[in-house]
Amino acid sequence: MTTFAELGVDQDIVDVLAKKGIVDAFPIQEQTIPLGLPGQDIIGQAKTGTGKTFGFGIPVVQRLGLNPEPGVKALIVVPTRELCVQVYEDMDMLTSGRATSVVAIYGGKAYEGQIDQLKAGAQIVVGTPGRLIDLNNQRLLDLSHATEVVLDEADKMLDLGFLPDIEKIFSKVPAVRHTQLFSATMPGPIVAMARRFMSNPIHIRATDPDEGLTQANIKHVVYRAHSLDKDEIIARILQSEGRGKTVIFTRTKRAAQKLSDELSDRGFNTASVHGDMSQEARERSMASFKAGKKDVLIATDVAARGIDVDDVTHVINHTIPDDEKTYLHRAGRTGRAGKTGIAVTFVDWDDLHKWALINRALEFGQPEPVETYSSSPHLFTDLDIPAGTKGRIVTAPRTQTVKTQPAAAEGEEGSRRPRRRRRTGEGTASGNAATGATVTAEQPAGESPRAADGGGTHDGGGKEHHDGKSAPRRRRRRRGSGSGAPAAS
Known part of the structure; x- marks a missing residue:
């Protein structure tokens, strides 16, 4: 040297x-x-x-x-x-x-x-x-x-x-x-x-004497995979032995964002770079990937020439590139500065003709990609994936559904809202705070219509908002009504 x-x-x-x-x-x-x-x-x-x-x-x-x-x-x-x-x-x-x-x-x-x-x-x-x-x-x-x-x-x-x-x-x-x-x-x-x-x-x-059309320090693996199984396969590859920073290339920006969200939900530390992102967001993603804060970068070809990171161990082609030049540039993100790397490419059934052209141009000698599923034994042996690995990290937080409780349940837990309704209203319907129901719903037959009026105090539908009398004056009249006996119906 x-x-x-x-x-x-x-x-x-x-x-x-x-x-x-x-x-x-x-x-x-x-x-x-x-x-x-x-x-x-x-x-x-x-x-x-x-x-x-x-x-x-x-x-x-x-x-x-x-x-x-x-x-x-x-x-x-x-x-x-x-x-x-x-x-x-x-x-x-x-x-x-x-x-x-x-x-x-x-x-x-x-x-x-x-x-x-x-x-x-x-x-x-x-x-x-x-x-x-x-x-x-x-x-x-x-x-x-x-x-x-x-x-x-x-x-x-x-x-x-x-x-x-x-x-x-x-x-x-x-x-x-x-x-x-x-x-x-x-x-x-x-x-x-x-x-x-x-x-x-x-x-x-500048080429090495023993180097062919592709870099000798990159291991190239090609699988024929079903589109619905790719996310699971990728998630298992991301748990392979010795995996470092990984770049995953997709064909479209929508696919990049979708895959990023999916892998993030599975517990992986992902960042994305694609055309729908602002330049500032793209730069933040690249910076976090280079700094090691994120170890999986999902990108479209917009980033194929701008990722100069020496410790990328894996490149995954979620969709096969259109030609051998694009393939070389994608695969070249790994195996940099003399280090070794792995390039994994998924070929859809409809894209076999593209692989045939790339295979011929780069002299891979693999005209038929191996049909592969997330449960295929050769997937685990080819890429050093521990046996029994699943497509979700054990500690990954699962998506939680926010439970919306009915009004009655809220009342049972001492919700403040029913209590405010009770204090503002008649004051004699003591069951309101416990049930979360309005006075109208709980009014027994023969009870004063004034109690029913209280049901509309907060929703704008009660008669007291339209009778021309202020609320304080009405409450004074009710408090001074004496024994509290129900009015005659």
Whole structure:
């Protein structure tokens, strides 16, 4: 292994990395940093989780110097908000020993804070295409001096239809610049874009000699499962031996929230990230997952590229992804930084054709997923689930139904409401407090009609509200009526 110091990285950056326990460079970093430092245009290709951020981030920070002039000097474009936050955090860490300032520019957040940071002279901007173009059109973001430009996860930009926006952004930056493009896959349109906007780039692909199309340190398990049994299977997988943080991907945001609620009810500590949530809520969920306060994250593909957590042990595809690229990005959330991981994929009967394509593209050699149910013995042996495990944690609080007691029962427990009704009313119907019934319901035949009138005192239906006499005067008349004998009917 090669250390960062041996690659020519400045000592202050080496010290910052060392404080985080990062000393040796990954293969992609080892190959790109020596080329990026002098200003060589680079196309870096490596699987997710192999350290691409430092591969382009360290040259950017070091080339700007210890004390760069105020104003945007470096631009890093990313496809999603979650990845924007992740890259921002890494760049902010790299610059912690310098006067360089970093700002994250992305949608879903208020403009004011981002604009204030730009006006304060931030030198490195990490942003998503839409918000970058928006602020540039408002003349709040000046890119005319951004001589360091990075496109991260370029293939995802293509998938999300951002290539026209990227062209607009390149038209705003200087013609003479240092450009780096990083991606896990390299489809044709990305290569064509690189040829247009880069100057004699060197294409670097970092792979291990014994690594196939998928990472060798990830165990891939594929099951054909019934949709009504998936929640139970997942709940049992979450109790497997050695399980750490787990990411579960769903196809739709509604399915993500439903699964999150279901697993939470079963006693698991879940968080969710999907499009129906506000940006603040999504960031809170991600922060709680990274900090370990939540150990299960249910997400749509919006988060597939923004989860950079080293200790994710399991990735579960609640629904099979549409293609092999999405599969790789989802599975790449585990087995990061050289650790091992498990990727479990459920295939519905209607989606077998999708699995056939993924299986062929990634050379899994498993054309027919094993039919699996929550009670299947191979489920327990494949994933180290203790025998007898059920889909609910023993200490999980079960949903409780609030019991609504009838009026009579409330009266038996000494409810104050019947007593107030009794005191306000006739005062002779002593049974009211005990039964919770109104005077009208308890009035025996031949009792004074005035007692019946009291039944409407609190509901607005009694005659005394419409007889033109005030309540105090009426009560005085009743108290002074003498013996209390019932009036003649």
